[in-house]
Amino acid sequence: MLYCVEMEVRLPANMPSETTEKIKADEKAYAVSLQEKGKWVHLWRIVGRYANISVFDVESHDELHGLLSSLPLFPYMDIRVTPLARHPSAITR
Amino acid sequence: MLYCVEMEVRLPANMPSETTEKIKADEKAYAVSLQEKGKWVHLWRIVGRYANISVFDVESHDELHGLLSSLPLFPYMDIRVTPLARHPSAITR
Amino acid sequence: MLYCVEMEVRLPANMPSETTEKIKADEKAYAVSLQEKGKWVHLWRIVGRYANISVFDVESHDELHGLLSSLPLFPYMDIRVTPLARHPSAITR
Amino acid sequence: MLYCVEMEVRLPANMPSETTEKIKADEKAYAVSLQEKGKWVHLWRIVGRYANISVFDVESHDELHGLLSSLPLFPYMDIRVTPLARHPSAITR
Amino acid sequence: MLYCVEMEVRLPANMPSETTEKIKADEKAYAVSLQEKGKWVHLWRIVGRYANISVFDVESHDELHGLLSSLPLFPYMDIRVTPLARHPSAITR
Amino acid sequence: MLYCVEMEVRLPANMPSETTEKIKADEKAYAVSLQEKGKWVHLWRIVGRYANISVFDVESHDELHGLLSSLPLFPYMDIRVTPLARHPSAITR
Amino acid sequence: MLYCVEMEVRLPANMPSETTEKIKADEKAYAVSLQEKGKWVHLWRIVGRYANISVFDVESHDELHGLLSSLPLFPYMDIRVTPLARHPSAITR
Amino acid sequence: MLYCVEMEVRLPANMPSETTEKIKADEKAYAVSLQEKGKWVHLWRIVGRYANISVFDVESHDELHGLLSSLPLFPYMDIRVTPLARHPSAITR
Amino acid sequence: MLYCVEMEVRLPANMPSETTEKIKADEKAYAVSLQEKGKWVHLWRIVGRYANISVFDVESHDELHGLLSSLPLFPYMDIRVTPLARHPSAITR
Amino acid sequence: MLYCVEMEVRLPANMPSETTEKIKADEKAYAVSLQEKGKWVHLWRIVGRYANISVFDVESHDELHGLLSSLPLFPYMDIRVTPLARHPSAITR
Numbered sequence: 001m002l003y004c005v006e007m008e009v010r011l012p013a014n015m016p017s018e019t020t021e022k023i024k025a026d027e028k029a030y031a032v033s034l035q036e037k038g039k040w041v042h043l044w045r046i047v048g049r050y051a052n053i054s055v056f057d058v059e060s061h062d063e064l065h066g067l068l069s070s071l072p073l074f075p076y077m078d079i080r081v082t083p084l085a086r087h088p089s090a091i092t093r
Numbered sequence: 094m095l096y097c098v099e100m101e102v103r104l105p106a107n108m109p110s111e112t113t114e115k116i117k118a119d120e121k122a123y124a125v126s127l128q129e130k131g132k133w134v135h136l137w138r139i140v141g142r143y144a145n146i147s148v149f150d151v152e153s154h155d156e157l158h159g160l161l162s163s164l165p166l167f168p169y170m171d172i173r174v175t176p177l178a179r180h181p182s183a184i185t186r
Numbered sequence: 187m188l189y190c191v192e193m194e195v196r197l198p199a200n201m202p203s204e205t206t207e208k209i210k211a212d213e214k215a216y217a218v219s220l221q222e223k224g225k226w227v228h229l230w231r232i233v234g235r236y237a238n239i240s241v242f243d244v245e246s247h248d249e250l251h252g253l254l255s256s257l258p259l260f261p262y263m264d265i266r267v268t269p270l271a272r273h274p275s276a277i278t279r
Numbered sequence: 280m281l282y283c284v285e286m287e288v289r290l291p292a293n294m295p296s297e298t299t300e301k302i303k304a305d306e307k308a309y310a311v312s313l314q315e316k317g318k319w320v321h322l323w324r325i326v327g328r329y330a331n332i333s334v335f336d337v338e339s340h341d342e343l344h345g346l347l348s349s350l351p352l353f354p355y356m357d358i359r360v361t362p363l364a365r366h367p368s369a370i371t372r
Numbered sequence: 373m374l375y376c377v378e379m380e381v382r383l384p385a386n387m388p389s390e391t392t393e394k395i396k397a398d399e400k401a402y403a404v405s406l407q408e409k410g411k412w413v414h415l416w417r418i419v420g421r422y423a424n425i426s427v428f429d430v431e432s433h434d435e436l437h438g439l440l441s442s443l444p445l446f447p448y449m450d451i452r453v454t455p456l457a458r459h460p461s462a463i464t465r
Numbered sequence: 466m467l468y469c470v471e472m473e474v475r476l477p478a479n480m481p482s483e484t485t486e487k488i489k490a491d492e493k494a495y496a497v498s499l500q501e502k503g504k505w506v507h508l509w510r511i512v513g514r515y516a517n518i519s520v521f522d523v524e525s526h527d528e529l530h531g532l533l534s535s536l537p538l539f540p541y542m543d544i545r546v547t548p549l550a551r552h553p554s555a556i557t558r
Numbered sequence: 559m560l561y562c563v564e565m566e567v568r569l570p571a572n573m574p575s576e577t578t579e580k581i582k583a584d585e586k587a588y589a590v591s592l593q594e595k596g597k598w599v600h601l602w603r604i605v606g607r608y609a610n611i612s613v614f615d616v617e618s619h620d621e622l623h624g625l626l627s628s629l630p631l632f633p634y635m636d637i638r639v640t641p642l643a644r645h646p647s648a649i650t651r
Numbered sequence: 652m653l654y655c656v657e658m659e660v661r662l663p664a665n666m667p668s669e670t671t672e673k674i675k676a677d678e679k680a681y682a683v684s685l686q687e688k689g690k691w692v693h694l695w696r697i698v699g700r701y702a703n704i705s706v707f708d709v710e711s712h713d714e715l716h717g718l719l720s721s722l723p724l725f726p727y728m729d730i731r732v733t734p735l736a737r738h739p740s741a742i743t744r
Numbered sequence: 745m746l747y748c749v750e751m752e753v754r755l756p757a758n759m760p761s762e763t764t765e766k767i768k769a770d771e772k773a774y775a776v777s778l779q780e781k782g783k784w785v786h787l788w789r790i791v792g793r794y795a796n797i798s799v800f801d802v803e804s805h806d807e808l809h810g811l812l813s814s815l816p817l818f819p820y821m822d823i824r825v826t827p828l829a830r831h832p833s834a835i836t837r
Numbered sequence: 838m839l840y841c842v843e844m845e846v847r848l849p850a851n852m853p854s855e856t857t858e859k860i861k862a863d864e865k866a867y868a869v870s871l872q873e874k875g876k877w878v879h880l881w882r883i884v885g886r887y888a889n890i891s892v893f894d895v896e897s898h899d900e901l902h903g904l905l906s907s908l909p910l911f912p913y914m915d916i917r918v919t920p921l922a923r924h925p926s927a928i929t930r
Contacts, residue, residue: 419626463497477758642788747884
């Protein structure tokens with residue numbers, strides 16, 4: 001099942017830069033891993049913002065929440081989830 | 094270039110049902126045609142709403158506006174466009 | 187899977203009362219049927235509003251959208267869907 | 280009487296992790312206790328957020344406020360309460 | 373139990389004036405009756421708006437919804453209900 | 466003249482608890498005093514929030530602002546004031 | 559006492575032009591009369607909108623509501639009222 | 652002086668198409684004329700919406716309001732005006 | 745030219761009180777000076793808020809921005825500016 | 838292609854003034870450079886705010902995001918991007 005997930009990152013202004021770099025590197029590795037597993041099927045940057053629009057393909061709500069809440073940046077993100085159904089005019093899923 | 098496009102349809106309550114059916118059929122034919130041309134690359138229904146989240150792949154802002162404003166449902170839709178850039182953690186475009 | 191669904195009804199001011207009564211009766215029959223099938227597991231009235239908060243238990247996004255878009259009042263409702271996951275402190279599902 | 284309660288947690292970025300763990304453990308014990316007493320009748324996680332949608336069944340507004348303001352996470356939560364009435368199409372309470 | 377109820381009236385622009393007068397007279401008679409019964413304990417006009425802030429004192433959510441949905445102006449009102457608890461600094465209820 | 470006043474308290478997360486207790490005690494004493502003088506005629510807790518809905522009865526805008534800006538919690542509150550007029554259907558002021 | 563009053567006019571699209579002209583002429587005469595009486599002390603047009611920002615100087619909330627609800631355009635206006643107090647840095651009222 | 656002006660058009664659903672075409676043609680002629688006079692210095696379409704972002708260069712607020720309220724589409728537009736000052740980092744006006 | 749300017753002050757919770765007092769004194773002196781020069785023609789307190797509604801009379805957008813950005817409280821204020829035109833029903837400017 | 842970009846700066850209250858001055862100087866140099874290259878074609882100050890409205894002319898979304906995310910003030914800005922198409926009534930691009 002597909003979900004549109006919009007994530008916006010708000011890092012605390014006083015976070016040490018080493019911490020920031022470490023979290024971002026972990027986040028990237030985790031994001032790549034989920035994409036390779038076919039869970040995180042689209043990942044786009046919103047122009048001008050530290051934010052993304054993504055599409056996830058998972059088995060259940062529980063699986064999605066597990067993946068999202070494991071993101072290293074999760075404590076610093078505002079996340080909105082929209083469930084997606086098949087559109088009657090779509091020629092592919 | 095990719096754009097996320099969110100469309101919400103609000104048909105007037107007093108539109109005759111034949112008119113509605115005609116517009117919807119035209120809309121579907123047009124949507125299928127744009128998908129086949131590779132312009133409208135994703136089209137998903139937002140669960141519970143007469144609305145969709147789409148991704149378009151076009152050459153320019155002008156081309157996108159031309160496509161959207163030609164939608165048979167355009168006069169009855171509220172449309173929001175978000176330009177998408179490549180994400181540094183994405184493994185594909 | 188569980189979804190929280192909030193529905194608000196806005197009937198056109200000029201809808202004939204027979205039409206209104208017919209739609210409401212159909213809506214009620216449909217709502218009862220979905221409850222008996224175990225799909226619509228909770229249905230509460232929001233005090234002071236022609237609106238409800240509901241919980242649905244279905245197999246997929248597609249099934250939920252199918253059920254909601256078949257509601258006789260669907261063209262007159264504003265619907266918001268929130269996917270629900272298991273809470274780590276919950277003692278039941 | 281039933282109330283829909285939506286809670287969103289916003290912990291300060293600089294809270295020591297031991298404090299966080301202690302508050303979360305206390306919160307969980309308290310939540311379990313209220314569920315066992317039949318006061319907190321539903322507790323669901325909103326997918327992708329540190330937030331929940333709950334239903335409480337209590338005798339009065341005062342009782343509900345007493346329970347909510349005793350939550351260990353209360354100082355860090357944004358809480359919205361919606362009173363729920365019986366819906367005429369509901370087959371159970 | 374006390375509830376703060378804010379009501380805003382939006383009459384259709386094309387409602388015949390006799391209909392409007394009839395509904396307003398019915399609304400007034402009903403409002404007076406509920407005040408005399410001690411259910412509608414405060415009723416104030418919001419300056420500059422066709423709207424009011426009220427306080428109701430009823431036994432349950434169901435009773436309140438029954439009273440509000442019986443208002444002659446109910447189909448034309450936007451109503452917001454806020455449950456009120458005793459304040460620890462209040463010297464009366 | 467009557468004013469509806471909605472106050473929401475947001476204490477800084479790092480305020481020392483003695484300071485908090487001192488301010489709250491001062492606030493309570495001041496609130497009781499204004500109630501006894503007949504200035505603060507209603508004071509209700511909004512269920513689930515560190516917030517209240519109040520009604521003040523004062524001679525002028527200046528008097529009300531003087532009272533509110535003297536609240537010990539004033540620097541930490543978001544306050545909204547709504548002037549109230551007599552409602553034509555009210556049986557008392 | 560002074561009140562800032564912001565008014566926005568929304569005329570129904572199908573109002574006959576004679577009706578519109580008649581209401582506007584009545585509105586203007588009434589506005590001039592209230593200004594001459596010293597009740598409506600400032601009246602400015604918001605650039606680009608069919609809206610104004612005004613200041614009224616009246617004895618009470620009831621008087622202000624009486625004046626505003628007598629405006630010929632009242633049924634077609636969205637009005638927001640803000641009570642104004644003396645500012646400690648102001649050199650005049 | 653420069654003003655950013657954002658205009659969104661909302662035509663009534665039941666406006667006859669001849670009326671619509673006539674208004675649009677008048678609007679275009681007027682827009683071209685103001686551009687040629689150097690009053691309307693930029694005019695861009697917002698992609699996907701029947702809306703524009705414009706910049707006007709006029710002598711005064713009164714002149715701008717006069718120009719905008721003379722637009723044939725003025726009764727059907729929602730207009731937001733933002734005054735623009737010189738930016739200290741700008742290399743031209 | 746006239747501008748309506750709404751200013752809301754949000755001082756950091758941890759600002760030392762001497763700093764606060766110094767800034768407020770500077771702000772007052774500056775506000776008085778601008779009033780005496782006829783630039784800041786109205787200054788009213790919004791009841792219940794650390795905020796004001798003002799009217800400025802200046803030659804240009806640049807002059808207004810220069811005045812506002814020189815306010816000692818400018819870094820701690822949220823400011824909204826609305827250009828005001830002459831109203832056709834106003835009997836004075 | 839043209840994009841309207843609105844930027845609002847929110848510097849942390851506790852940023853040392855040398856840091857602030859350094860960032861602002863870097864920002865200015867960078868802004869001037871992008872203007873000279875013809876990428877940042879308009880830059881206006883929003884009166885009364887630490888914010889600007891800009892127009893960029895770039896080849897792609899990726900280029901724009903690259904430019905914006907390299908702004909020295911980027912971590913402290915809220916940025917909104919709107920793609921602009923040619924307007925049918927515009928006499929120049």
